[in-house]
Amino acid sequence: MEYYSKQISNLIGELSNLPGIGSKSAQRLAFYLLNRPKEEVDRLASVLTEARQNVHYCKECYTLTDQEICPICANEKRDRKKIMVVEDTRDLAAYEKTGKYEGLYHVLHGAISPMQGIGPGDIKLKELLQRLQKEDVDEVIIATNSSLEGETTAMYISKLIKPTGIKVSRIASGVPVGGDLENIDEVTLLRALEGRTEL
């Protein structure tokens, strides 16, 4: 890095701290940016600062939003009796893209992972239970990832909620649509078998 003058090295250093950006990509990005018009780079910098400044958790579902209440929680047409629990805002967006889910969400911001020292107190779980006490909810749909952490979290939440009498469900695991059986791992194949439905 001593081959570049200080401000260039600093820029490369900052960029290479970003996830998935190695030293080569950071250099490529830095020189790309140094060659762009000044206004364009200033705009990127200000969008970055403003987003970090103004984006926070929705007071109700804890998704990331720049408003006090996110557009989904604020939408009166949504079915307020269903809450889908997801690990993060990107998972919420994935379900929103289907356009078929009409209920609300709850974003945990992580999953329980004893290996990484993340316990139930480190995710927005207490906040979910508080919501369920205050609001009239029929069903909690657990849509955490199909990983060890996601499954652990799903089991944990299900055990906490079941005694309250609220219905708890889990999205199905199985062969992805269009998936070729020979390329699918054994655990998924067994899950698909266990979860088979009568035709």
Next chain:
Amino acid sequence: MEYYSKQISNLIGELSNLPGIGSKSAQRLAFYLLNRPKEEVDRLASVLTEARQNVHYCKECYTLTDQEICPICANEKRDRKKIMVVEDTRDLAAYEKTGKYEGLYHVLHGAISPMQGIGPGDIKLKELLQRLQKEDVDEVIIATNSSLEGETTAMYISKLIKPTGIKVSRIASGVPVGGDLENIDEVTLLRALEGRTEL
């Protein structure tokens, strides 16, 4: 993108304009940044703005630098009689990393490419010729890339400089050190054969 609130969408949009960053990576980066401490994001934004503001071409060799004259041109220990011509600042850094080249550089900021409409007037070639007139240079080492554009540029520069009597050389093409012959393309193998030296 309509699944995210406006400032988040803007951030994802800005990030996905960067080269090599697709829509998925832009989302991953955006949420990573939104979850980092505010000071860290502000620092990235200000390093970006400042670098773009203050980095410009070195008055002598046209590399990118935040000083008037870059550290290499300002270094009195460098051999001022040799100039290595490279396409961009990253290529200069690649040779500096070897620690073995003691001469100066000249950065073209591109290569002649009729396909992309880049002619001799679009790169810092006139500036190279002006340098050669003003300064006492023994040898110009052409280290443009070994691509079609790099070779075209090398030939063009060589034809311009030869009549002045200054020695013009081209870095060698051949099999990379540690390279396995069976994995090397035919053009490189032929170049390596043509450029063979007696042992």
